[in-house]
Amino acid sequence: MVRISAPGKLMLFGDHAVVYGRPCIVTAVNHRMSVNMERRTDNKIIINAPQMKIGTYITSTEELDKENPKEVKFVLTAIKNFFKKYNVRSGLDIETKSKFSSKFGFGSSSAVTVSTIKGLSELFNVEMSKNEVFDLSYKTVLDIQSVGSGFDVAAAIYGGTIYFVGGGKKIKQMNLKKLPLVVGYTGVKGDTPTLVKGLAKKREKYKELIDAKFDISDKIVSQSREHFETSNLEVLGELMNFNHGLLNSFGVSSLELESLIQKAKKSGAYGAKLSGAGGGDCMIALVPEEKRKGVEKAINQLGAVINVSPNAEGVRIEK
Ligand code: MEV
Numbered sequence: 001m002v003r004i005s006a007p008g009k010l011m012l013f014g015d016h017a018v019v020y021g022r023p024c025i026v027t028a029v030n031h032r033m034s035v036n037m038e039r040r041t042d043n044k045i046i047i048n049a050p051q052m053k054i055g056t057y058i059t060s061t062e063e064l065d066k067e068n069p070k071e072v073k074f075v076l077t078a079i080k081n082f083f084k085k086y087n088v089r090s091g092l093d094i095e096t097k098s099k100f101s102s103k104f105g106f107g108s109s110s111a112v113t114v115s116t117i118k119g120l121s122e123l124f125n126v127e128m129s130k131n132e133v134f135d136l137s138y139k140t141v142l143d144i145q146s147v148g149s150g151f152d153v154a155a156a157i158y159g160g161t162i163y164f165v166g167g168g169k170k171i172k173q174m175n176l177k178k179l180p181l182v183v184g185y186t187g188v189k190g191d192t193p194t195l196v197k198g199l200a201k202k203r204e205k206y207k208e209l210i211d212a213k214f215d216i217s218d219k220i221v222s223q224s225r226e227h228f229e230t231s232n233l234e235v236l237g238e239l240m241n242f243n244h245g246l247l248n249s250f251g252v253s254s255l256e257l258e259s260l261i262q263k264a265k266k267s268g269a270y271g272a273k274l275s276g277a278g279g280g281d282c283m284i285a286l287v288p289e290e291k292r293k294g295v296e297k298a299i300n301q302l303g304a305v306i307n308v309s310p311n312a313e314g315v316r317i318e319k
Helices: 070-086 108-123 132-144 151-158 192-205 207-230 233-249 255-264 289-302
Strands: 001-014 025-037 044-049 055-060 092-096 162-165 171-173 181-185 271-274 282-286 304-306
Touching: 001 108, 001 151, 001 207, 001 233, 001 282, 025 108, 025 151, 025 207, 044 070, 055 070, 070 092, 070 108, 070 132, 070 255, 092 108, 108 132, 108 151, 132 151, 151 162, 151 171, 181 255, 181 289, 192 207, 207 233, 233 255, 233 271, 233 282, 255 271, 255 282, 255 289, 289 304
Parallel strands: 044 092
Antiparallel strands: 001 025, 025 092, 025 162, 044 055, 162 171, 181 282, 181 304, 271 282
């Protein structure tokens, strides 16, 4: 049996713009998805997902092309793509477990996809480079969602904090010294594909304006990259505020996000922004250590602080 785990992620800068081939900065977080896998002697594929509504799902290697329930779609599409690419086939017993709820928007789908591909490469003795794991996992996510930059897939594979250019054109590890974040959950689930498609529609009408904002997003990402190196938290906080202003102007923020962001800033955060697609999910605030308690208390009045550490290790084989 192999046991694999991969981290979730938080987008720090460059949300949405990255879908258009622009850069972003993403950090892997210590909330992990894990997948246990074993080959079977028959052609059954049995997925046990005790934390999901579906519980146990039984299918077979002959049925991988059929429409599957959303809870097991990423695992089964990853298996289908792996079998096709490497011309292998076998029944499987699989168990998936999450250390975090999929409602936070930490990227559980990409983490489970990466864990599945990595697990299959171990089970079938196929040597895959990180880039190859990225390409097959990203293809799997696109097969299902049709939109997405792949930044979450890269975070799950490489871990740490990375500079990522949309589609995986560039993936560079960054040297992060300090990142005192507070993460606040709004209590509302954002729907990434809908928000991404909504902005695409808006861009059809206001292309010049929105592309000019993406140019500013690029500048924010490149300046933040420099300030990460020197841990200039005050400037990084200001850059978060600029970045959030852009995202808000795209119409992807929400009342809940705005309330948490304003509260965090009023309570002494250097800066705050939504993280990811918006519409709900989580916001992040960069805080001076002496203000952390106050910011957390303020966020807990309106939403919930989620305990998260950045810069987590990428996909790994668990012993
Ligand atoms: C979603 O978490 C982040 C977006 O930039 C989409 C993506 O990059 O795939 C909105």
